[in-house]
Amino acid sequence: MTGKECIMPADCCDAPALSGIDQVLPALLIQARVVGEVETVPITAALGRVLAESVTSSVSVPPADNSAMDGYAFAHDDLPGDGWLPVRQRICAGDPVTTLAQGTAARIFTGAWIPAGADTVIAQEQCDRNGDRVHFTAPARCGANIRRRGEDIASGDVVLKRGARLRPQELGVIATLGLGRVAVYRRLRVAVLSTGDELAQPGEPLPEGKIYDSNRMTLIGLLQTLDCEVIDLGCIRDDLEHTGEVLRTAARQADVIISSGGVSVGEEDYVKAAVQRQGEIILWRVAIKPGKPLAYGQVAGTAFFGVPGNPVAAFVTFCLILRPFLLRCQGAENVAPLVMHALADFDWPKAGKRREYARARMAPDEQGEYRVSLYPNQSSGALSSLTWANGLAIIAEGRTIRRGERVDVLPFSELLS
Numbered sequence: 294m295t296g297k298e299c300i301m302p303a304d305c306c307d308a309p310a311l312s313g314i315d316q317v318l319p320a321l322l323i324q325a326r327v328v329g330e331v332e333t334v335p336i337t338a339a340l341g342r343v344l345a346e347s348v349t350s351s352v353s354v355p356p357a358d359n360s361a362m363d364g365y366a367f368a369h370d371d372l373p374g375d376g377w378l379p380v381r382q383r384i385c386a387g388d389p390v391t392t393l394a395q396g397t398a399a400r401i402f403t404g405a406w407i408p409a410g411a412d413t414v415i416a417q418e419q420c421d422r423n424g425d426r427v428h429f430t431a432p433a434r435c436g437a438n439i440r441r442r443g444e445d446i447a448s449g450d451v452v453l454k455r456g457a458r459l460r461p462q463e464l465g466v467i468a469t470l471g472l473g474r475v476a477v478y479r480r481l482r483v484a485v486l487s488t489g490d491e492l493a494q495p496g497e498p499l500p501e502g503k504i505y506d507s508n509r510m511t512l513i514g515l516l517q518t519l520d521c522e523v524i525d526l527g528c529i530r531d532d533l534e535h536t537g538e539v540l541r542t543a544a545r546q547a548d549v550i551i552s553s554g555g556v557s558v559g560e561e562d563y564v565k566a567a568v569q570r571q572g573e574i575i576l577w578r579v580a581i582k583p584g585k586p587l588a589y590g591q592v593a594g595t596a597f598f599g600v601p602g603n604p605v606a607a608f609v610t611f612c613l614i615l616r617p618f619l620l621r622c623q624g625a626e627n628v629a630p631l632v633m634h635a636l637a638d639f640d641w642p643k644a645g646k647r648r649e650y651a652r653a654r655m656a657p658d659e660q661g662e663y664r665v666s667l668y669p670n671q672s673s674g675a676l677s678s679l680t681w682a683n684g685l686a687i688i689a690e691g692r693t694i695r696r697g698e699r700v701d702v703l704p705f706s707e708l709l710s
Contacts, residue, residue: 311580313690314648318614321576321589322628324596325621328548330479336467339459341520342477343624348453350470353443357390358407361438365420365427366411367398369435376429380422384408398427407439414438446470456626478624481519484547485512486526486539488554488564489602494528507676508553508607512600515611516551518709519619536567544571544595548622551615554602564599568592580690582647583673584610596622603673609650609685612708630707633684634699635665641694652678653686655702665702 331345360366367378378398382391386404393399393410401407401414412435419431446452452466459467459477467475492506493499506528516523524546529539543550552564568574568590576589583606588599598615600607617628635655652668652675665686668678684704694700 346476354446364416365398366401369413480522484524484543544593580647604676606673635663638666649688650685652682
């Protein structure tokens with residue numbers, strides 16, 4: 294990555310103009326480098342990992358015609374006018390395939406393979422059993438209640454494509470193919486550090502004039518939701534030489550470096566200057582609120598992000614920008630979160646120049662329509678607002694909102710998994 298590939302004009306890092314997220318994010322995703330190493334892991338250890346090879350089925354699912362419910366299997370053409378058939382077999386799931394004698398029925402249970410000679414299953418709720426005979430109390434359609442061989446997955450199907458991020462349901466599909474291991478990209482190594490002489494560490498006494506370092510804990514938790522390998526470099530002091538030394542160490546160990554704080558314009562904000570000594574700043578400041586002072590660049594060839602020091606701004610910029618970038622570095626193809634829609638339970642009378650992401654809570658009303666309300670304190674320092682919210686309401690640049698209008702919402706269920 295070089296300055297020639299700069300996302301913004303060459304003087305962007307010193308210019309007052311801001312770049313919109315619709316411009317920044319696609320450009321960043323182009324810069325994301327997928328980790329090259331591939332490893333084969335047990336499917337029990339594959340949750341959250343990204344497939345490095347497509348998965349092709351060598352079997353059919355289900356492997357044979359089987360019963361979709363508890364009931365009775367028979368040949369439709371053998372059904373007599375009075376609706377009675379003798380019951381000659383009892384077939385459970387896991388039993389070997391049998392042959393049904395002509396003119397008889399078999400008691401069958403869900404998942405059991407259909408015996409040769411049978412072509413229909415009727416539910417037990419539609420039957421009357423009398424000794425060794427059964428009477429069908431409802432019409433039976435030929436072929437009813439049978440799950441056909443390969444109707445879910447056929448042998449030779451490409452079931453999961455390379456770049457798929459493995460959720461519990463993907464692990465279940467892989468298991469149903471009989472595969473115990475799967476090829477995935479290695480875990481992304483991400484170094485995390487916070488900056489600021491004002492920071493104290495949780496669990497320690499709080500000296501006068503200090504605040505506890507919450508951003509690093511938040512960032513580590515966010516990275517763990519993405520199954521990254523976290524390299525915790527702790528909190529570094531406000532010193533240019535020390536900051537540069539830590540960044541050089543991080544560049545040797547990690548695929549991506551994330552720093553909290555130190556990328557604004559204050560005299561004690563040393564991270565930006567230290568990064569420029571070791572590499573370059575490619576992006577600085579994005580037209581979103583909260584989260585404007587976001588830096589992106591490289592340190593000795595390693596991708597670097599500097600997130601704002603305000604805790605909500607750090608959280609929001611991670612979710613909106615770092616999360617898709619890191620997913621792409623992990624090899625994931627689909628990195629865009631699902632956007633939901635809800636009716637505003639608030640007024641937003643003043644249009645802003647930046648796109649705003651307001652802490653919001655969605656809930657269905659009595660008619661089942663989702664409505665969204667806002668936390669009363671939208672300060673970027675109000676970290677507790679994130680524990681109240683279940684998403685971020687998106688308020689576009691230049692937009693005002695009246696109660697009852699439809700609003701786009703990014704649910705945390707999408708952003709935190």
